[in-house]
Amino acid sequence: MSAEVAQSGPAKPVYIWSLTLRDLILIALVAALCILAKMVLRIPIHVPGHSGVLWVALFVICRGLVDKRGAGILLGGVAGVLAQFMGFGDVGPLEWTKWLAAGIVLEVLTLVIPGDLRSFPKAIIVGAALHLGKLAALTLAGVILQVPFALLFLGLGYSATTHVAFGALGGFLGALGLRELRKIPALDAQARGR
Amino acid sequence: MPAAPSRGGRTARLTGLAAVLVIAAVLAAWGLQARYADGAGSSKDDPAPSYSVAFRQGGTILKSYDLAALRALPQSRVVIDGKEQTGPLLATLLEDAGAGSYDSVLVKGAGLRDKGSLTLTPDQVRQRVQIDFSDRGTVKVCGPDLYHAEWVRDVLTIDVR
Incomplete structure (x- = not known):
């Protein structure tokens, strides 16, 4: 009887220390794809944050497929390390903080808002917030590096608005992608931790 | 005794709260931009320089x-x-x-x-x-x-x- 009650109770949260090799490979692959997408796909529309559409979608998809607590932070950390040390050379010293901040915001909001990331409202908000988190980290890095405020805050409002818009779009595309991917039995099982 | 909030209601509330926080952050960014644009908003003794x-x-x-x-x-x-x-x-x-x-x-x-x-x-x-x-x-x-x-x-x- 007691065993039955225990089994039918709320699911026990699963943390990143129970990540499988498949989870780790998926996180590493998605992190590498995010960096490549940002580096290679340059769309000449001259609007700040437009590259976020792709990598935010990938972040949402990855967190949806690896539904374990802390996976978002790990994803942000791996992406940050890759962005900082991949050898492209044209990044600032605190580049990694942007990706880590995005991962932290992704993780916190995924845990705080109930439901999974296939929900469009949740994915849109998470996408917008994590993209904004990345911009906030960049601004904070500027404060740490003592960049003059007049330069640091130049165009910040416009930039924040476009980051939210592209992040929301990325979140929407991520939810859409996640819905399609979870129709594949193997990936659905992966997302459910089986 | 009030009924416990449904899961859907809680989700909507938290999603709404997150949306409000995002909008507040964007407004704060516009505020910072306006404050430091063209040297305005800082003290007269130590004006923030415009970009040059x-x-x-x-x-x-x-x-x-x-x-x-x-x-x-x-x-x-x-x-x-x-x-x-x-x-x-x-x-x-x-x-x-x-x-x-x-x-x-x-x-x-x-x-x-x-x-x-x-x-x-x-x-x-x-x-x-x-x-x-x-x-x-x-x-x-x-x-x-x-x-x-x-x-x-x-x-x-x-x-x-």
């Missing part, structure tokens, strides 16, 4: 260029990786600032989006190194013969040595 590029030689500022002053100089156009870069050549800028002979030119930027500095020899300066106006309202130093990783964004000072 300082041209220095031997530690002395020869000339400061704001965006309007840079746009007033003869402009050069070059297409790099499919994107048009428009602005004065660095050589034009050196001439306008009255820099005499020099061994090297050190370009320094904010260092937020790149390494933040670039040292150029006189030969390199002559090879179509130029200024480009960015969408953010700052300038960068770039050129078809420079690696993308060498470009300096948000340029703050140009030192002639």
